Amino acid sequence: MPDEQNKHRVVIVGGGFAGLGCAQKLADHDDVHVTLIDANNYHQFQPLLYQVATSQLAGTDIAHSLRGVFADQDNVDVHLAEITGVDIETRTVRAKDGKSWSGDALVLAAGSQPNFFNTPGAPEHSFPLYSLDNATRLRSRILGLFEQADSDPSLIDRGALNIVVVGGGPTGVEVAGALGDMIKVTLPSEYRNLDHTRARICLLDYGDALLKPFSASAHDYVAKVLDDKGVEIHLGTGVKEVATGHAVFSDGTVLPTRCVVWGGGIKAAAVAADCGLAQGRGGRVDVRPDLTLPDHPDVYVVGDIANIPDSDGNPLPQLGSVALQSGTCAAENIIAGFDGKKPKDFRYHDKGIMAMIGRHAAIAEVGKRHHEIHGELAHMAWLGVHASLLTGTRAKIESFVDWAWDGFTKTGGPHVLDRGDAAEINWDDDPTVTPSGTESATPISG
Numbered sequence: 188m189p190d191e192q193n194k195h196r197v198v199i200v201g202g203g204f205a206g207l208g209c210a211q212k213l214a215d216h217d218d219v220h221v222t223l224i225d226a227n228n229y230h231q232f233q234p235l236l237y238q239v240a241t242s243q244l245a246g247t248d249i250a251h252s253l254r255g256v257f258a259d260q261d262n263v264d265v266h267l268a269e270i271t272g273v274d275i276e277t278r279t280v281r282a283k284d285g286k287s288w289s290g291d292a293l294v295l296a297a298g299s300q301p302n303f304f305n306t307p308g309a310p311e312h313s314f315p316l317y318s319l320d321n322a323t324r325l326r327s328r329i330l331g332l333f334e335q336a337d338s339d340p341s342l343i344d345r346g347a348l349n350i351v352v353v354g355g356g357p358t359g360v361e362v363a364g365a366l367g368d369m370i371k372v373t374l375p376s377e378y379r380n381l382d383h384t385r386a387r388i389c390l391l392d393y394g395d396a397l398l399k400p401f402s403a404s405a406h407d408y409v410a411k412v413l414d415d416k417g418v419e420i421h422l423g424t425g426v427k428e429v430a431t432g433h434a435v436f437s438d439g440t441v442l443p444t445r446c447v448v449w450g451g452g453i454k455a456a457a458v459a460a461d462c463g464l465a466q467g468r469g470g471r472v473d474v475r476p477d478l479t480l481p482d483h484p485d486v487y488v489v490g491d492i493a494n495i496p497d498s499d500g501n502p503l504p505q506l507g508s509v510a511l512q513s514g515t516c517a518a519e520n521i522i523a524g525f526d527g528k529k530p531k532d533f534r535y536h537d538k539g540i541m542a543m544i545g546r547h548a549a550i551a552e553v554g555k556r557h558h559e560i561h562g563e564l565a566h567m568a569w570l571g572v573h574a575s576l577l578t579g580t581r582a583k584i585e586s587f588v589d590w591a592w593d594g595f596t597k598t599g600g601p602h603v604l605d606r607g608d609a610a611e612i613n614w615d616d617d618p619t620v621t622p623s624g625t626e627s628a629t630p631i632s633g
């Protein structure tokens with residue numbers, strides 16, 4: 188085994204699907220030393236964030252210590268740091284606290300952040316769902332609203348049980364369906380005196396269908412399932428403004444609400460701008476087919492932060508499977524480079540797409556030909572795929588125990604209000620919402 192001095196050094200920014208996939212592949216090579224840096228000390232499984240937010244899973248089911256993942260791998264060092272500067276020429280990254288790391292190869296895998304599309308008030312007052320922190324905050328806000336409406340039902344007139352979900356993509360649809368189940372099925376047994384039929388979930392999307400990439404029959408199925416769960420679907424409608432106590436829809440509706448869930452879109456993580464490189468669609472970094480930057484064969488950009496071309500040159504979607512496969516491919520190309528071989532172009536193996544719409548309801552398009560299935564079968568496929576992707580056996584067992592318990596008892600998982608700050612509300616801070624009703628006190632133009 189080469190001594191430390193003679194090892195090839197690789198620096199990876201981001202321990203999501205892409206960075207983790209890359210580090211795990213590189214860790215198999217004794218002549219490589221990996222430095223993995225993340226702003227959190229854990230890897231989070233984003234596809235299941237909505238289940239944490241709606242009390243179906245505990246946060247620890249979907250987040251894993253990065254140091255723990257590499258505990259048995261001496262050639263991988265993990266650092267907790269937020270990278271705020273990148274020098275592409277020297278393959279050096281700098282952290283907020285002044286520390287820096289350089290490598291023979293650099294991998295940028297910092298993922299995405301919410302895109303509020305300049306909607307006034309949305310960054311301050313809405314609840315995005317892109318991190319574990321976001322998910323626990325949203326859970327506490329929802330439970331806090333139920334607590335407050337339970338102790339003072341007059342708050343329902345001021346929007347205590349109105350939830351607005353922005354975005355009809357997978358994030359918005361999955362969270363809306365889960366909220367429908369939470370409000371109809373799991374919470375009533377705990378808030379016995381609260382009239383849960385007064386709760387409203389409004390799902391908004393500017394488009395003409397939810398889950399647009401799926402087929403027309405899938406669109407009909409999704410709309411029916413959500414309707415059965417009591418979700419109000421507003422197509423061709425977006426949110427124009429989010430305030431402390433209300434949201435303004437693009438059709439002029441003013442709805443009192445203390446919970447606007449933002450699933451409206453994503454853009455590249457801030458690091459993309461720190462590189463000083465031109466940013467393409469979604470603020471992402473355009474990469475070559477082999478995942479490197481033009482003129483920088485030792486700098487790889489993978490996962491959500493990159494615009495990765497498919498074999499026809501079109502950008503691949505921001506998906507966990509694309510991120511994982513691109514991270515693994517970058518590792519293989521880095522090893523090829525160290526061995527004096529040519530890198531290969533990334534080829535995405537498309538295993539299909541799926542979305543969960545609530546208890547026992549899902550849609551999936553599986554395989555290369557995207558064969559479509561709905562209902563319980565798709566639900567089982569969803570469970571299998573997501574459990575197999577979770578990092579670590581303990582998490583898989585715990586998630587299945589939570590899902591099974593929820594399925595049999597209909598009590599839901601942990602209804603834990605552990606973020607007091609997120610549940611705290613000053614009910615008099617929005618003059619637009621009057622104590623007696625839901626009408627706007629100030630005229631708002633449509």
Ligand SMILES: Cc1cc2nc3c(=O)[nH]c(=O)nc-3n(C[C@H](O)[C@H](O)[C@H](O)COP(=O)(O)OP(=O)(O)OC[C@H]3O[C@@H](n4cnc5c(N)ncnc54)[C@H](O)[C@@H]3O)c2cc1C
Nearest residue numbers: 201203204205226233234270297298490491505506507510
């Ligand atoms: C709510 C939700 C549901 C989803 N559902 C699905 C689904 O069902 N199926 C699917 O395939 N995909 C799904 N996706 C998309 C999928 O999760 C992403 O495509 C995938 O996580 C991208 O992986 P990544 O490694 O590129 O980025 P991420 O997973 O976002 O990881 C990026 C990492 O970089 C770190 N980081 C960021 N900036 C810095 C910095 N400056 N310094 C240090 N570290 C930094 C972050 O802390 C994070 O750990 C979903 C996404 C969301 C948000």
